[in-house]
Amino acid sequence: MTEANIVLEAKNITKQFPGVLASDNVNFDLRKGEIHALLGENGAGKSTLMNLIYGLHLPDKGEIFVNGKPIEIKSPNDSIAAGIGMVHQHFMLIPVFTVAENVMLGDEVTKRGSLDRVTVAAKINEISKQYGLDVDPNALVGDLPVGLQQRVEIVKTLYRNAEIVILDEPTAVLTPQEAEDLFRIMRDLTARGVSIIFITHKLKEVLAVADRITVMRAGRVINTVQPSETNEAQLANMMVGRQVILTVEKKDHAASGDILKVEGLSARDQRDLETVHNVSFTVRGGEVLGIAGVQGNGQTELSEALTGLRAPTGGKVTMDGIDLTGKSPRVMTEAGLAHIPEDRQRHGLVLSYSVADNMALCDYYRPPFSSRGVIQQKALDENARKLIDAFDVRTPSPFVNAGKLSGGNQQKVIVARELSRHNVKLVIANQPTRGLDVGSIEYIHSEIIKMRDRGVAVLLISAELDEVMALSDRIAVMYRGQIVAVVDSKKATREQLGLWMAGAHVETTQA
Template sequence: MNENIVLEAKGITKQFPGVLANDNVNFDLRKGEIHALLGENGAGKSTLMNLIYGLHHPDNGEIFVNGKPVAIHSPNDSIAAGIGMVHQHFMLIPVFTVAENVMLGDEVTKRGSLDRATVAAKINDISRQYGLDVAPNAIVGELPVGIQQRVEIVKTLYRNAEIVILDEPTAVLTPQEAEDLFRIMRDLTARGVSIIFITHKLKEVLAVSDRITVMRAGRVINTVNPGETNEAELANMMVGRQVILTVDKKDREAEGEVLNVEELSVRDQRDLETVHNVSFSVRGGEVLGIAGVQGNGQTELSEALTGLRHPTHGKVVFDGKDVTGKPPRVMTETGLAHIPEDRQRHGLVLAYTVADNMALCDYYRFPFSQRGVLQPKALDEHARQLINAFDVRTPSPFVSAGKLSGGNQQKVIVARELSRAVKLVIANQPTRGLDVGSIEYIHNEIIKMRDRGVAVLLISAELDEIMALSDRIAVMYRGEIVAVVDAKQTTREQLGLWMAGAHAETAQ
């Protein structure tokens, strides 16, 4: 056995009710390497990491740390074994300082009170040693997301982790912040830390990792070196078939204005103004993409445009009518299709059948309802048509939506929304967390709507998605639209700068 191997998982099998999440998985991590674990949602990456981190227990197989078998029953065991994990959703308390967050769960006290000075000194040591700049006394909630992520990494190093698991670390970062993270990752490995990098983004994997392991449907498909592969090959391994990575989109003249937003301001539930003075318009037959790092006001903007939230200022004109602050029913009846950001919270009633969900916005109209009584036959027939037309994989229309996979749940929503006679589609993160096949499908449906002359407002934090689908791109930063450009006349790098807050003097 190679003595350089710091972590090894052998023959790991984990069965969840109805799913074989890990099927005889072998995985190893060498000292000082970045080993990327690539796979679609549901491929079993998270399950494997949760087993290594002690959140679940394998049915079969063994885990070795530094060549010795270890029994990991809880995160405490894995921390003791020198394994640290940075979760996709940070486990930080925003009102605490960096030092307080770092020592949380392992508090250092002096005569019964917290010894912040000792902890701060140790954090400064770690910062210097690994090139991770953080101020121990800063309040975490006031730090940018990229720095919060550093705090998470410092937390693992503070606990003497030699193996760090990063779960989808770039999902919340701008391209520039991601570059910073990659630099930190290389610094860490140069100092002997080993990193497992979980992601589904092909470009990043090729850019930063030493080895790449691809998982699909609970199994390890292959482990390759980045120099000997390319994006297309990795995508094929992930999906198990040939994938077209670009969307086939023909040029087309935009038509008349469908949506016009003037000086719109919106407050979130904490009463903070997260959208200020935003103005733009979307025309028929064009896709306007709104790019931006998550949490820059996109959620509130789309809620205000779909009737879920009252704007505090400004005007929304849809199809020639002033619809500012009008409820969702009015918006739907004016011709809005809304693919919501959070499909399980807004888009579906998980306990309802697929058929009921497919009529969620139309249940009260003919033919689904007559004189206040639901018409099961009409609901059933409608559902069967949409299941066929949109290729929803479900055993029957009577299965509850909660039992479908994420991709098929999203297809239920897309089918429901795009099958109506609509003039405007607002799609917020329409492919988040979906497999490549579903992403392809949904992208094509969106382009079909555009080609039919429908106006499309696409909000997404995935720059690739924005660039592939949009005719024009608006960049949102801290609640404002900082630039609007023609999609053909811009680059990833330029958009990345705007997303990070650079001003748009250079924009045309």
């Protein structure tokens, strides 16, 4: 490869945010037609670097070259003009618009004052055929599955003549099969001269698809390696900066009687669509039941219906024999439920409260935290110090706002609060490690296993198949609001689970 092949180069990029050096003298280059993976934990500076390249932030120092020429990128308009496109983790699509309308959004083609959908649709069809994207320009985006929506995002960048495409955590929302499709598309794109920057924290994917891998940690580039010269353990070490145990150590453990019993549960979502149909399962004391499934198959509504955040529309939920159907979160907590919510910032924390206040968020009204309606600040602080120690929460003090902590430490605050409650019989953990660094993931996994070993029933809901497989004793697969299969985790294979997650017909007998 010669210098001329480098389509994008970032030199000595430095970006300081208040209190954080998000990008510390970073050098990065992208060759024509390659997939260059950018690997790192959350907060390592991957997204910052890409936002700098895409023009969402301005660097304090450093230069960016496209095709060897220095360019100044002040806004996404500049980067788009330079042939750079970005597919964000959260899609920037309008569900009630068609694919064509979404694609032309911000760059509308008009014919005598009205939108020229025909021309745009023709161009989309052309792109779609050329790269094997299989996108129908006239479909409503809201009707498309997530995988296809992602392709619409890719079409959007290509439609704007992007030669460099940045994919930010593209597989987070996909089934293993959809991810395979995406990788095929990525290879097709590169074969036709498009260069791709692939941002991820998943080691397996990087090794499977990337031509080169650059690992970032704490705002710096640690190393750039070829996939053939490295392995998962080595990459993990580079990411975290120390030895990492990739598998969860788990002793065999005999499960006791049923703790959580769910019979025929149904629930509706905000739009009043029934997204959980007639779901039944049990979780026994001392076991982890993992619910696998692609995001958006009713897991959110299921966990909310089980934890009192959403009223079920049918069925029955009992915990240790007590009927808890449709009861309030307070009743459930007092009956022995510990809930690690899916969205820690929305449900789990009040970000502008101190760590200490957050650690008593559910128990503020009980002694010792309050007496006759008056909050006992001392008890709150003591409790916080104890939990900060016991759960290794990295915070300058208990009085710091929870919003100032890193995602991992925020999650630890929640885990500490929930698992330390004296009466826990059941843990419902929904996406307990989403977006966290490897160290925090390890820690939270071990805490969950500890609870199981103590005889507590654990319901784990996760879109990360690896996590479900690593932690669970049994695995249930959720597809379109139903439990389509329950298997013993020792007998489960990724491929089989992936098929179920994608809705393949279930033939295997249930465990």
